[in-house]
Amino acid sequence: MDAVVKRIVREVKRGNQEAFAELVELYKDKVYHIAYRMLGNAHEAQDVSQEAFLRAYTNIHSYDENRKFSTWIFRIATNLAIDRLRKKKPDFHLEDKVGGTENLDYYSQFASEEALPEEQVVKLEMQEWIQQEIMQLPPKYRSAVILKYLEDLSLKEISEILNLPVPTVKTRIHRGREALRKKLGDV
Structure with missing residues (x-):
């Protein structure tokens, strides 16, 4: 796997955008899961994942091929998630009561897909x-x-x-x- 990833990274460094799409495909799920587990919010995790890959692409020339690409992209995603957490101040919590209702909280707003x-x-x-x-x-x-x-x-x-x-x-x-x-x- 590492040899394949190194080959793909070299292609990306040569300007092959399709090769970068291969890297995204290989790591998108793991990067998203890390971001989601850090942030607890699907939309924010998607934003952080996209930003992580954007930063990886724009800084691919600074990537050291002697290290694992997964470590590098996970570091970028983790740092972005931590930055987002530092800036974030929650405006509401799911446990908060919804105004104008009889003790319904925001959890009650989610539709159940199946029993x-x-x-x-x-x-x-x-x-x-x-x-x-x-x-x-x-x-x-x-x-x-x-x-x-x-x-x-x-x-x-x-x-x-x-x-x-x-x-x-x-x-x-x-x-x-x-x-x-x-x-x-x-x-």
Whole structure:
């Protein structure tokens, strides 16, 4: 895979835009998932994903071919997501009550596509709860926890993405996990 990606990157550096479309196709889902897990919002994740690929394309000549392309693009996406989180101030939460209704919250505005069996509902609620708790972590812990446990990246890859030494990555993962453990209790 790495040899194929290096060949594609060389084509992109020569100005082949179709080759860049191949890179986007290879990494778009992973980049989107990282952005979504960082931001918790599909539209913002799409924006960050597009911006990450745009930045990768415009800065492709600064990419070091001795490193993994995935690490480089994941770093760009993670940094963009963190920047967005720093600037973002929520104007409402889904738990807030909708004005002019009888105690309906914004969750009630989502249409259900299908009825789910009880076990799937419980599983989904648990996943949402865990995702909400992850979203409450400070960005530095959130990014490390997401990259480790949700994206299943190695400490070395996370270190390269976040541009931090491995011991610092380990500390952030540990502290993020401990914060989650305290919030989640004995589940």
